[in-house]
Structure formats: structure tokens, C-alpha cells
Amino acid sequence: MNSSRTCQRCGVRSQREEMFTSLCLDVFLDATVEQLLQDYQQTVPVDYACRCGSNKSIMASTFHTLPQNLILQLKRFKTATMEKRHDAVHLSPELQVPTHLSDRFYRLVSIISHSGTTPDSGHYRSFGLHPDQRGGQRWLCYDDNIVSATRGPDVFRGVQETAYVLFYQKQRTC
Numbered sequence: 001m002n003s004s005r006t007c008q009r010c011g012v013r014s015q016r017e018e019m020f021t022s023l024c025l026d027v028f029l030d031a032t033v034e035q036l037l038q039d040y041q042q043t044v045p046v047d048y049a050c051r052c053g054s055n056k057s058i059m060a061s062t063f064h065t066l067p068q069n070l071i072l073q074l075k076r077f078k079t080a081t082m083e084k085r086h087d088a089v090h091l092s093p094e095l096q097v098p099t100h101l102s103d104r105f106y107r108l109v110s111i112i113s114h115s116g117t118t119p120d121s122g123h124y125r126s127f128g129l130h131p132d133q134r135g136g137q138r139w140l141c142y143d144d145n146i147v148s149a150t151r152g153p154d155v156f157r158g159v160q161e162t163a164y165v166l167f168y169q170k171q172r173t174c
């Protein structure tokens, strides 16, 4: 990611690149993953002591390059209280990352879902696109020692309030 900070008084700008293995996204009710990624890249006010004497700056983080595998963690636990957020996030098989970079089309290939109210209790399940049918609707549900067949649309609907980590694979462009 590219993160840049701009002083609101003198306009001085500093920029740096940061490497991430995954991105942690704030969740809000009835958002799509595209909207969460858009929100992640919003400009936010920060306190920073600039040489001009001002401590009001703004900061923004945008994509510098796009990975082959994009891992998104939804911030379902509030940092201070560890209270769980059950906001529904709309999932769809395809994701178009909001960026000006090219090759920004991804396919959702796996989901980790957490049901329960605290991070150290509850139940984790994972879902994966069936390897026999890339691009199809066949999915698998991994629930402890039981693996069962399911369908993509049912998975997306069923886990919208519990989806915790999303794994996307870059789509080949031809």
C-alpha cells in the first residue's frame, strides 16, 4: 500500500510504501466488500507535528500494487471491548478492487466464518470453492471433521453476518 500524509496548513506531503500480508477492514451494516475497501482508502485526519507548527494532517492509504492472493480480515471485534459486530456484509463471487490499477478483478475462493460472541470462544468453519470447478457454484464446507458439499450463493447468504476472513484470487485476464 501507498500511504501518504499531507499537512493541512502548508501542504507538505510525505509518502511511503508499506507491505501487508492481509488488510483489516472496518465493517459497517449492509456494505459490500468493494465499499469496505473504498472506506479503507478514505482520507482520515491525523495528529502530526509538522515543521510549520500545525498538527493537523490528513492521511490516506491506497493500493500500490495488487497481489495474486488478496486476504481481507473483517474487523468483527471492537478493539477496546472485544465486543463482536454482527453486521451483515454482502459477499459476491467476484470482486473489483476500487483502485486505478489494472488487473483488479478477483474471485472469492475461500471464507473463514466465526460464530459466537468472543474471539476465543464460538465456532470456526471454513468454506472453499470446489477445486474441480473453478468459476462454478460448487463450494465445500469444512466444519471440524466434516466436509460437505454446498453452493456458492448459499454460502454467501449464510455467512454474511459471520464471515471473518476472505480469500480472493486474482482473475486471469485474457
Ligand SMILES: [Zn+2]
Residues within 6 Å of the ligand: 007, 008, 009, 010, 011, 012, 050, 051, 052, 053, 054
Ligand atoms: Zn505543515
